[in-house]
Amino acid sequence: MAGLGVGGALAITGWFAIGPDHIIYAVVVQCGFLLMALLAGPAVVDVARSRYQVANIEPRIYTLLGAEVVRRVLDGVGWNRVIKQMRQSEGGESGVAGFLRGTEQSETGHLLGAAATVALAITAVSTHHPLGAVQVLALGLVLHGYPIMIQRIVRARITQRRTHRYRTTH
Numbered sequence: 669m670a671g672l673g674v675g676g677a678l679a680i681t682g683w684f685a686i687g688p689d690h691i692i693y694a695v696v697v698q699c700g701f702l703l704m705a706l707l708a709g710p711a712v713v714d715v716a717r718s719r720y721q722v723a724n725i726e727p728r729i730y731t732l733l734g735a736e737v738v739r740r741v742l743d744g745v746g747w748n749r750v751i752k753q754m755r756q757s758e759g760g761e762s763g764v765a766g767f768l769r770g771t772e773q774s775e776t777g778h779l780l781g782a783a784a785t786v787a788l789a790i791t792a793v794s795t796h797h798p799l800g801a802v803q804v805l806a807l808g809l810v811l812h813g814y815p816i817m818i819q820r821i822v823r824a825r826i827t828q829r830r831t832h833r834y835r836t837t838h
Contacts, residue, residue: 672704672708674700674703674704674707675697675700675701675703675704675781675784676704677700678696678697678699678700679697679700679701679784679788682696682697682700687800688792688795688797688800688804689797689799689800689803690800691803693800693803693804694800694803694804694806694807695807697788697804698781698785698804698807698808698811701780701781701784701785701808701811701812702781702811704780704781704784705777705778705780705781705812706777708777708780709773709774709776709777709778709779709780710773710776710777712776712780713769713772713773713776715776720772720775720823722820722821722823722824722827724824726820726821726824727820727821727824727825730817730818730820730821731821733817734814735814735817735818735821736821738814738818739818739821739822742818751770751774752767764826767826768823768826768827771819771820771822771823772819772823774815774819775815775816775819775820775823778811778812778813778815778816778819779812779816781808781811781812782808782812782813782816785804785805785808785812786805786808788801788804789801789802789804789805789808792804
């Protein structure tokens with residue numbers, strides 16, 4: 669609840685204090701949505717678990733959309749190393765199962781952020797602020813869309829390897 673409150677409060681307060689058509693508003697709102705995702709995502713990670721299944725075509729589509737390039741940039745700047753260390757230091761599961769759980773938590777959080785982004789963009793358009801809608805959507809794609817695609821690509825690779833190993837040993 670705290671995450672939803674923070675994200676919502678920043679969106680509403682920023683709307684009136686900064687204005688929906690200012691790029692700073694999009695940045696502030698997306699920072700709030702990232703915090704919201706971080707706090708709320710783990711709480712709802714086990715809702716509708718079937719959504720974590722990745723269709724065979726998805727990784728190819730996401731790669732065409734540039735997700736693999738973004739993943740490599742995140743590798744290059746060290747972001748993925750930081751995330752891997754965070755996932756390993758969290759309690760509970762370890763190894764592949766823990767890593768897969770981390771991808772699910774990340775994807776869930778970013779889905780919440782993406783949903784909030786789309787809702788805010790619809791609000792902006794319906795109140796005659798198309799520039800604000802475009803800015804919020806563009807930044808939301810970078811901060812939520814690409815991370816979702818990357819988590820799904822990584823999960824597909826891991827599960828395909830596991831399936832391949834199982835088939836070759838049985």
